[in-house]
Amino acid sequence: MNYTIPTVDWSLVLPFALVALTGIVALIIETAHPKRDNGLIIGVSLTGLAATFVLLLTQLVLPPARTFGNMVLRDQFSVLLQLICVAATAVCFMFSDGYLREKKIAFGEFYPLTLWALSGAMVMVSTDNLLMLFVGLEILSIALYCLAGMSRSEARSEESALKYFLLGAFASAFLLYGIAFLFGASGSMSLPDIQKAVTGLTRDTLPMPVFGVMLVLVGLGFKASLVPFHQWTPDVYQGAPTNVTAFMAAVSKVAAFGALARVLVAAAPLHQYWFEALYWIAIATMCIGNLVALVQKDVKRALGYSSIAHAGYLLVALLAYTRDPDKVSLGTTVFYLIGYAAMTVGAFAVVSLAAKGDRDGSRYQDLHGLYRRAPFATVMLVLFLSSLIGIPPTVGFFGKQLIFLDALRTGLVPLAIVLAVNSAVSAYYYLQIMVAAFVSEEGAARPVSRKPGAGMTIGVCVCAAGVIFASLLGGYVQETTRTAALQAKPVPGRVQNQMEVINR
Amino acid sequence: MLLPIATMVTEIPISWYLGLGLVMFCLGGVGVVVRRNPVVVFMCIELMLNAVNLTFLTFAAYGIYPGLNKATAYQSAMNGQMMVIFVMAVAAAEVAVGLGIIMAIFRLRNDVDVDDMSSLKN
Amino acid sequence: MSASEIGFLALALLAVIGAAGVVLIDNPVRSALCLVLNFFVLGFIYFTLGAPMIGITQIMVYAGAIMVLFLFVIMMLKRQGAMAKPDKPDSRLGLAVVLGLALAVTVYATVIAPQGVTLPLGIKDYGTPQAVGVSLFTNFVWPFEVVSVLLLVGIVGSIMLAKRRI
Numbered sequence: 001m002n003y004t005i006p007t008v009d010w011s012l013v014l015p016f017a018l019v020a021l022t023g024i025v026a027l028i029i030e031t032a033h034p035k036r037d038n039g040l041i042i043g044v045s046l047t048g049l050a051a052t053f054v055l056l057l058t059q060l061v062l063p064p065a066r067t068f069g070n071m072v073l074r075d076q077f078s079v080l081l082q083l084i085c086v087a088a089t090a091v092c093f094m095f096s097d098g099y100l101r102e103k104k105i106a107f108g109e110f111y112p113l114t115l116w117a118l119s120g121a122m123v124m125v126s127t128d129n130l131l132m133l134f135v136g137l138e139i140l141s142i143a144l145y146c147l148a149g150m151s152r153s154e155a156r157s158e159e160s161a162l163k164y165f166l167l168g169a170f171a172s173a174f175l176l177y178g179i180a181f182l183f184g185a186s187g188s189m190s191l192p193d194i195q196k197a198v199t200g201l202t203r204d205t206l207p208m209p210v211f212g213v214m215l216v217l218v219g220l221g222f223k224a225s226l227v228p229f230h231q232w233t234p235d236v237y238q239g240a241p242t243n244v245t246a247f248m249a250a251v252s253k254v255a256a257f258g259a260l261a262r263v264l265v266a267a268a269p270l271h272q273y274w275f276e277a278l279y280w281i282a283i284a285t286m287c288i289g290n291l292v293a294l295v296q297k298d299v300k301r302a303l304g305y306s307s308i309a310h311a312g313y314l315l316v317a318l319l320a321y322t323r324d325p326d327k328v329s330l331g332t333t334v335f336y337l338i339g340y341a342a343m344t345v346g347a348f349a350v351v352s353l354a355a356k357g358d359r360d361g362s363r364y365q366d367l368h369g370l371y372r373r374a375p376f377a378t379v380m381l382v383l384f385l386s387s388l389i390g391i392p393p394t395v396g397f398f399g400k401q402l403i404f405l406d407a408l409r410t411g412l413v414p415l416a417i418v419l420a421v422n423s424a425v426s427a428y429y430y431l432q433i434m435v436a437a438f439v440s441e442e443g444a445a446r447p448v449s450r451k452p453g454a455g456m457t458i459g460v461c462v463c464a465a466g467v468i469f470a471s472l473l474g475g476y477v478q479e480t481t482r483t484a485a486l487q488a489k490p491v492p493g494r495v496q497n498q499m500e501v502i503n504r
Numbered sequence: 505m506l507l508p509i510a511t512m513v514t515e516i517p518i519s520w521y522l523g524l525g526l527v528m529f530c531l532g533g534v535g536v537v538v539r540r541n542p543v544v545v546f547m548c549i550e551l552m553l554n555a556v557n558l559t560f561l562t563f564a565a566y567g568i569y570p571g572l573n574k575a576t577a578y579q580s581a582m583n584g585q586m587m588v589i590f591v592m593a594v595a596a597a598e599v600a601v602g603l604g605i606i607m608a609i610f611r612l613r614n615d616v617d618v619d620d621m622s623s624l625k626n
Numbered sequence: 627m628s629a630s631e632i633g634f635l636a637l638a639l640l641a642v643i644g645a646a647g648v649v650l651i652d653n654p655v656r657s658a659l660c661l662v663l664n665f666f667v668l669g670f671i672y673f674t675l676g677a678p679m680i681g682i683t684q685i686m687v688y689a690g691a692i693m694v695l696f697l698f699v700i701m702m703l704k705r706q707g708a709m710a711k712p713d714k715p716d717s718r719l720g721l722a723v724v725l726g727l728a729l730a731v732t733v734y735a736t737v738i739a740p741q742g743v744t745l746p747l748g749i750k751d752y753g754t755p756q757a758v759g760v761s762l763f764t765n766f767v768w769p770f771e772v773v774s775v776l777l778l779v780g781i782v783g784s785i786m787l788a789k790r791r792i
Contacts, residue, residue: 013768020775027782068768109786116779123772131587135769138594139776142601146783149605158609161787165605166545169598170536173552176591177529180559181737187569187580189587197569205570207737515630517743519734521675524638526730526738528645528664534726535649538719543700544654547661551645554668554688557680565675565746572747581752586766588680589758592687593773597780599692603699604784610703 009067011059012074015052015082016122022048023115030108038100038108042093042455045111049090056083060480070190071132076480078126080334081258085125087462088250088341089118091349094459096243098452099352103241103360105151114247117143121251125258128191128266130179130216133259137175137223140255141168144248148240156360160239167222167232175219181212191266199269213267213274220263224256226315227284230308234296237304242360245300246348249307250341257314257337261330264322271322278319282415285312286422293429299351299436300362302429303344306388309426310340313403316415320406327409331478332402338473339395342466343387349459350374350381353452367436374452378437380460385430387467390423395470402474521562528555542606546599553595560584560591634674641667654700658693665689676746677753 025048026041033040056079064075093111100106120139127133145168149161183189185208186197198209222229237245267274289309296302317333353374354361371378387396400423407416452460528551535548564584567577644667647660665688672681751757762770 016772023775024778069765071766071768107786109782113779113782113786116775116782119775120779131583131590131766131769132772134587135590135594135772135776138598139772139779142594142597142776143779143783145601145605146779146787149608149787152608152787153612155609155612158605158612161605162542162609165602166536166542166549169546169549169602170552173529173532173549173556176553176556177559179587180556180563183560183584183587184563185569187563187567187572187576187583189583197571200570202570205568205740207740211733211737515628515745516634516674517745518741519738519743520634520638521671522738522741523734524641524671526733527642530726530730531642531645531649533729534719534722537722538649541654543696543703544648544657547648547657547696550688550692551648551661551664554665557684558668558671561672561675561677561680564752565677565749566744567747567749568741568744577747578749578752581747581749582757582761582765585677585680585753585758586761586769588677589683589762590769590773592683594776596687596692597776599695600780600784601787603695604787606699607702608787610706 007067009065012065012067012072012126015056015059015086016119016126018048018052018055019086019115019119019122022052023112023119026115027109027112030112034108038097038106038111041108041111042097045093045115046090048115049086049093053083053086053090056086071129072126073128074126077261077330077334078258080477080481081125081254081337082122084254084338084341085118085121085251087466088254088345089114089247091345091459091462092243092247092250094455094462095349095352095453096455098456099241099243099355102355102357103151104357105241107150110147110150113143113147114244117147117247118251121255124255128262130182130189130191130194133262134172134176134179136255137259138172140252141172141223144244144252147244147247148236150244151241154239154360156239157241160236163239164232164236171219171222171229174215174222178212178215178217178219181208182216183212185209185212191262195266195269198267209267210270210273213263213270214277216263217260217274217278220256220260221281223252224260224311224314225253225285225308226281226311227288227308228281230285230288230311233308234292234301234304237307238298238301238362242300242348242352242355242362245303246345246352249303249344249348253307253311253314254337254341257311257318257333261318261321261333264318265325268322275319275323278315279412279415282312282315282319283418285309285315286418287312290422290426290429293426296429298363299354299367299433300348300360302433303347303351306426306429307344309422310344310388312422313400313419314340316407316412316419317403319415320403320410320412323412324410328406329478329481331481332399332406334481335402335470335474335477336399338466338470338477339387339399342463342470343384343394343396346384346460346463346467347381347388349456349463350377350384353377353456364432364436367433368439370437372440376457377452377460380464381437382434383464383467385434389427389430393468393471395467398471398474402478518562518566518568521566522559525555525559525562528552528558543603546602546606550595550599553591557588557591560587634671637667637671637674640664641671655697655704658696658700661696662689662693665693675753676749679753679755679758 026045029041060079066073117140120136123136145165148164149158151157182194186194225233289305293302293305320328321330354366387394390396390400404416532548532552539545564581641664644660644664648657651657669681669685
């Protein structure tokens with residue numbers, strides 16, 4: 001049998017390999033010194049993440065490339081998303097130790113599992129092959145199922161893990177069935193091939209890719225927590241340990257939207273079949289996320305609904321891009337993801353300070369007196385929450401402004417209006433959280449809990465820097481992803497003629 | 505003994521295989537909705553994954569995409585077949601973790617029922 | 627009706643009986659055994675599609691390893707009384723069956739039926755162990771490597787969830 005071994009450009013997979021290997025080293029340290037102080041593991045993990053970050057920065061200027069038989073794709077879009085994921089993970093590691101110790105679940109396995117979950121997210125965003133996308137998604141998900149159930153003495157944590165696991169496996173069955181039909185319609189797993197195949201369709205072959213795209217959107221919509229598939233989000237965000245929630249909120253969302261962007265670009269020839277559906281899903285996601293958050297009494301749960309609402313905003317950015325890729329850049333989505341990761345990880349980091357003993361202490365009244373105990377962190381919480389609302393000098397404001405303008409530019413005026421109204425509505429529950437942190441604890445049932453450690457302070461500062469200074473990157477992100485987006489530009493038209501034949 | 509089965513390859517229309525896959529997928533989906541024991545729910549999900557595998561392999565063997573030719577036919581059949589192998593690998597890892605979660609929850613509550621889980625509320 | 631059609635229908639009938647058993651039987655052990663039947667028959671159906679390697683893997687991995695794991699956990703939970711409650715499909719069954727049937731009929735009519743009587747390509751030897759192995763180590767070597775991380779996650783994760791001392 002004849003075969004050729006494909007040539008390999010190792011530099012493309014080096015970031016992934018570095019993260020996965022750091023995870024293995026961290027696990028070996030844990031095995032060699034079980035039940036010790038996790039300081040060494042954290043140090044090694046952070047060093048590995050820093051090296052990966054620098055490596056990715058050097059790749060940011062390189063031209064798009066593929067390797068391993070087109071299984072790996074590196075372009076500016078994928079490098080930027082990987083940078084966000086790596087930075088978010090590093091911040092999660094910085095504040096994890098104190099929190100895990102407080103809850104007495106300081107397992108050394110947390111660090112390798114999280115690193116591998118990160119490597120899954122990196123695989124997911126740096127490919128345009130559905131096989132790799134699926135494998136990456138499953139690495140991320142399976143690691144997150146375990147991490148969500150990490151607090152084993154807490155029923156909430158275990159239940160959230162089970163719920164996440166069953167619904168996640170159910171959703172990935174739908175994703176796979178969709179991939180099967182896209183494969184049937186195109187004979188390939190690669191998104192550019194699928195895009196080519198679905199441009200020349202007849203009446204008999206058309207329903208298959210349409211059905212396939214819909215099922216894939218169900219599967220990815222679950223990961224991105226878009227509305228009909230969002231039920232798991234508040235439960236899992238509330239039940240999982242707070243540092244895991246922070247990781248999940250940032251990295252999982254970035255990976256899901258990276259994959260969603262690539263799938264939607266490939267499905268552009270079928271634009272007319274999915275656009276209307278996603279349009280209403282975006283509206284429902286923004287409204288339901290914010291409205292249900294108004295009546296919550298638990299900070300983590302409220303932030304879970306807020307993350308649903310933010311998924312809605314991000315979907316608006318994606319829809320504007322797919323509607324008119326010439327006028328609008330994919331950079332809006334990337335920029336908003338940078339801001340979202342910074343503010344949400346920061347907010348969860350500060351909320352994790354309220355944990356006391358085996359209780360997560362995430363109800364609003366548990367935050368009372370936080371200002372007295374950790375004044376710096378509380379001020380930072382105010383910063384993160386104002387960014388989530390979208391108050392001017394923060395990245396949240398500039399991100400929302402970009403999405404708003406994109407929507408107007410592409411004629412999606414109703415979406416722009418819904419977005420603006422929702423931002424105003426959301427201020428109410430974010431302000432409630434802020435107020436709770438400043439109320440003094442009267443008749444305190446809870447003794448003063450731990451002071452924020454150095455890791456927490458550094459992590460919060462990194463997030464704060466992201467929230468304040470990321471807006472300076474706005475122009476750069478828009479420009480780089482504009483050139484990157486040219487590589488994978490959707491090809492509209494052509495199908496239109498085919499459609500007329502079919503409707504006749 | 506397997507040879508007679510392998511020789512019946514040629515004559516069955518694609519819609520029979522796809523139909524079988526669809527029936528299994530929908531049965532699995534119904535099972536996920538109506539059953540309450542998490543182990544059984546998980547078995548129904550496995551059923552759905554197998555329906556997907558059958559669909560992949562059917563498309564690999566039949567090649568119904570436009571622009572099919574001799575040069576691409578082998579590669580595309582290989583694509584479908586490889587996906588099945590990776591789905592199996594993923595399913596194996598998922599089973600290990602999933603049953604681990606179910607065991608952990610049982611240790612805590614001595615009871616497993618999807619509908620009884622209510623500690624995650626306000 | 628030709629012999630091969632009768633053969634396929636017999637296998638398909640067994641597979642559907644197995645699948646229906648998983649959903650409808652309220653004893654989890656019997657459900658699991660029905661699933662074994664389904665997976666086993668599916669292995670033979672893979673043979674008819676010209677993929678013997680996948681067929682054998684299906685029988686060994688799914689019908690063998692994975693189902694043993696399932697049965698093991700069911701027995702263990704049962705012994706400790708976790709599965710005493712009867713798990714009868716409840717009132718949602720009627721609605722779910724109607725919805726599932728509607729979905730199946732719609733999808734069949736719109737997506738599958740238009741494919742008509744397309745016959746297989748009869749590609750030679752694409753499903754032999756040799757072909758699978760070569761493919762796995764040339765074009766698909768990267769996903770093959772990445773899956774190793776996935777298995778590592780499976781091992782470490784399930785140990786973290788199941789180890790006795792917290």
